[in-house]
Structures are given as C-alpha cells and as structure tokens.
Amino acid sequence: MKLDTGLSTRNLRDVPAAARAAETAGFDAIWIPEAGNDGFLPAALIAEHTKRIKMGTSVAIAFPRSPMITAATAWDLAGLSEGRFILGLGTQVKGHIERRYSTKWEAPVPRLREYLQSLRTIFKCWSEGGAKLSFQGKYYNFSLMTPFFTPARHNFPNVPIHIAGVNEHIIRLAGELCEGLHAHPFNSPKYLREYVLPNVEKGLNKAGRSRKDFEIQSTAFVIVGRNQDEIKKTREAVRQQISFYASTRTYKIVLDTHGWGDVAQRLNEKAAKGEWVAMAKEITDEMLDVYTVAGTFDDIADKVRERYDGLLDRVAFYIPYRAGTDDAEWAKLAKRFNG
Template sequence: MEIHTTLIQDDLGKVSGEIRRIEAAGYNGVMTQENRHDPFLPLAVAAVNSERVTLGTGVAIAFPRSPMVLANTCWDLQQASAGRFVLGIGPQVKGHNERRFSVPWTPPAPRMKEYIHALRAIWACWKNGGTELDFEGKHYQFSLMTPNFTPEPMAYAPPPVTMAAVGPAMLRVAGEVADGVRLHAFCTRKYIENVILPQLETGLARGERHREDLQISGGGFLVTGANDEEVATSLEFYRSRVAFYGSTRAYWPVLEQHDLLDLGEKLNHLAREGKWQEMPALISDDILQLFGAIGRHDEIVAEIQTQFGGLADVIADSASYDMPGSLPADLIRDIQSLTTPWAGFKR
C-alpha cells in the first residue's frame, strides 16, 4: 500500500524544504489540490528538489483547461520530475464550472472520457515525433501541431491519468479508460464494496482490463496520532468533515447503505439554517468509525487493514495542505507492507 500526504501550496518558497522532509520520511508521494491555489506550481518546485516521491494533483479541475494546455503542463512536469508526475483530474460540479470558471457545462462522464483520450492523443503525437495530430471528438478537436509547438523529446512515458469519481457514470469511465480513480473521502467500506466496486468492474470490463490495472486512491479518512490525546484532537476535525459532507444530498447514497438517511436530513436542515457549529454533535464515534481508520500509531496499521484492505491501493494521512503529514518513518514502512491488488502503472 502507498501512503501519500499533501504538499504545501500557500508559500512556494517553503516547498523545497517541505518536499525534502516528506521524501526523507519515506512517503510514497505528495498531492496538491485546486482550492485556493494553483495545483501545478508547487509540483514544479518539488520536481527539481526531490528524487523519489511521486508528484500528483489530487485533483486539478479539467474542463476550464483545454486538453492541449493541460497536456503541455503535464509534459513539462513529467520531464522535470524524471517521470514521477501523476495527473489527477476531476470535473467539479455544474455551478462551479459555469459561475466560477465561466465554462459551459455538459454531461461530465462522456466529456471526461473524451478529455482523457484527447490528452493521450496529444502526448502520442509528441512522443512519437512527427505523428500527425488528428483527434476528432464531440467536445474537442485537435488537428494542428507544427514543430515550433512540439515539445522536445522526452525519455519518459507520458504521465498516468487518474480521475476523481463519485457517481456511477464517472466510476464506469474511470474503470474503462483511466489509470487510477480517486475516491471521495466520504466513503465507507460497505459503500465501496456494494456500490463503487461493481461500477468500476463494469468499466474495467468495457475497457478489457482488470482490477490490477487500476489504482484506487482514498475512500475514507486516516485519523491517527502518537497518543490518545492526539487522536482525539484529530477526530474532532474529521467529525466536522463528516458532518459537512453528510449534509449534502449528493453524498446521501453513502448514508443510505447504513440506514442513516435521517441523519443526512437533519444535517441538511441545520446547514440550511446556517447552524454549522451544531452539526458535528450529530456524528457519533460509531458513525465516525464507518468513515475511516482510527487509532494511535501502535494501532493504526491493523485499522487500515480493516478499513481499506483489499480496496484501496493508496491512502493519505492529510486532508489539506495546511495539515502536513507527520507520520514516523517506521509507521510509514509498516503501512507500505500491506498488500494491495494494484500492479503498478503501465509504462
């Protein structure tokens, strides 16, 4: 199993020191998010100040960017990192696309599938040197690539493409065409087994692929600390996150698996009234246990196996760049000793 953490994004001047610390600790990789800051700039700094860890976006928003623009950014990051970059993309929701990014909205699943195909067509053109670019889709068309705009040759394979997926259609697309799927943290083992995996398997069958070809990341929280006090402090942060996500109707299918729809309705009512501070009290410790692996450092490996074993190939110990990963090296190695179905990215 791989263990990743988040990379600082609010101060590029601190990235070089932070990526060296993370790499020395033994983490497999880092990820950035597209919230307050650009997700790619910190990875560029990290690429030239590290040697081993994978560098990924978890996730960058796809549709506001032309596949050509994104392909160019990823090519440069893959070159700078000596082949360690992993692209993670997601669609975001309709309101953000239309009102925050001012881009038109169309059904996201078929568009994401085409987007990934377009990226790979562009990279194939550059990688094969002189191959004509001729991609014709419903949303994207690319038919012009001259030497002046073709990047220099690269010794590494184009980066793997992973994608965020929540709903059934996006999960099927991930299984069919992506190198990996990034699951939402608001998941339980039962939900993954009963809902997510069947959709991924349908997609894998369509793509004539197998489970070992698809990296599954996330699908729950990791709540740990050196002692009970640290665990309790961390637990309160995740209690508020579960309450926040549980108030959103789009995530209620997770609650439905546990006969907790009434909880979702109560949380939604409080959210609409702006009573955010009252919401975490509705999340009991038993409910929290459904959504993550919880325990001290000396307990957490067994909890990770119980919560994620056989399901996730990658987990993360941080939900935000302002919560830097701080797991001790020996614990990181113990987590990495857990076996997973994924066989690695094909190069």
C-alpha cells in the same frame, strides 16, 4: 498498500523543504490538493527537489482548463520528474464550475470521457514528434499542431491519469480509460466494497483490462495521534469536515449505502442557510466510526490495513504529515507500509 501523504503547505516557497522531508520520511507519493492554490505549480518544485517520491494532483479541476493546456503542463511535469508525475483530474460539481470558475456545465461524464480521450490523442501526437493531430468530439476538437508548438520528446509520454469519482458512471469511466481512481475521503469499507469495486471492474472489463493494472487511492479520514486526547480533538474536526462533504448531493450515495440518506437533506438545508457549526451535530458517533479509522502511531498501521486491505492500493491520511511534527513516528509508519 502504499502510504502517501498530502502536501501540507500552501506557500510555494515552503514546498521544496516539505517535499524533501516527505521523501526522507519514506512516503511513496505526495498528493497536491487544488484548494486555495494551483494544483500543478507545487509538482514542479517537488520534481525538482526530490529524486524518488512520486507526485500528483489530487485533484486538478478539468473543465475550466482546455485539454491542450492540461496536456502541456502534464507533459512538462512528466519529463521534469522522469515519470514520477501522476495527473489527477476531477469534474467538481455544477455550482463550483458555473459560479466559481464561470465555466459552462455540461454532462460531466461524457465530457470527461472526451477530455481523457483527447489528452491521450495529444500525448500520442507529441510522442511521435508532432504527427498529425486529429480528435473530433462533441465537446472538444483538436486538429492543429505545428512544429513550433510541439514540445520536445522525452522518455515518459505515457502519463498516468487518475480521476476522482463517487458515483457509478464516473467510477466505470476510470476503470475503462484511466490508470487509477481517487476514491473520495468520505468513504467506508462497505461503500468501497459494494459500490466502488464492482463499478471499477465493469470499466476494466469493458476495456479488457486487469485490476492489477489499476490503482485505487484515497486521502482517507484516518485519525492518528500520540494519545487519546489528541485523537479525540482531531476526531471532532473531522466530524465537521464530514458534515460539509455529506451536505453535497453528489455524495449522498455514501450515506445511502448505510441507510442514512435522510441526513444528506438536512445537511443540505443547513448548508444553504450557512449553519456550518450546527451541521456537525448531524454526524453521530456511529457515523463517525463508519467513515473514519482512528489510532495511535503504534497501532494505526494495522487498523488501516485491516480496514482497507483489498479495497485501496494507496492511502494518505486526510490530515497530512508536517515536517518537524512527530517525524520519527511518521518515518516508522511509512516504513511499515512502504518497506
């Protein structure tokens, strides 16, 4: 299991220093959230200012972007990083696609399937120096690629693609067409073992692929601190965040797995009223224990391994490493995972 981290800054000017610090600490990859910022721009800075560490979007929202636009950005980042870039994509939910992005919402899994297939078609065209481009689907059609618009070839045309998924059909799609799955931070070992893994396997089997060719990654709710007071404070912040995620109907399956589906309805009603603080009271200590793992820097590595062994191939902590804060502790932790 590799230990990654999330990008801790939203200021582009601070990205180079944050990336260098994460690489020095020994993390295997940096994941870039698309929350308040573009998901791709920091990747260019990370690629330019580091030599070893991987970087990926976690996740870029697919549907507001044409696959051609996404392909061009990913192609350039793959070349710049010399193969260290991972393209992480997500569908988002209907309300955000329609009301935040002003984009038409259509059947997300069939549309994402075409999105992935068209990306592969475009990458193949470019890897062959602009060979005939031909992709015809229900949602996307590509048939024109002239020399002027064909990017220069490089040695890293097979850009790895990971997609985010919570429900069965999109998880199967990841197993069938992608190199990895972003399992949502709101997860539990039971949900991963009984729901995610079987559906990944169904997708892999459909494509005749092996589990060893596929990565499951999560920016999980791992709470780490120097002492119990720090852990307790962070635990309460995580309780609030879990209540936000659990209020979204898309994530109800994670609650259903443990028999807590009724909580989703109550949280959804409170969210509709803007009762954000009150929502946290719906997340009991028992639930928090199921959906998080907590410990000090000395024991958290063993706890994470025990919890996620055989379930995750990569893990990042939901609250990421910040340069200048417990650097030595994080470096020792990264070494325990990444050697």
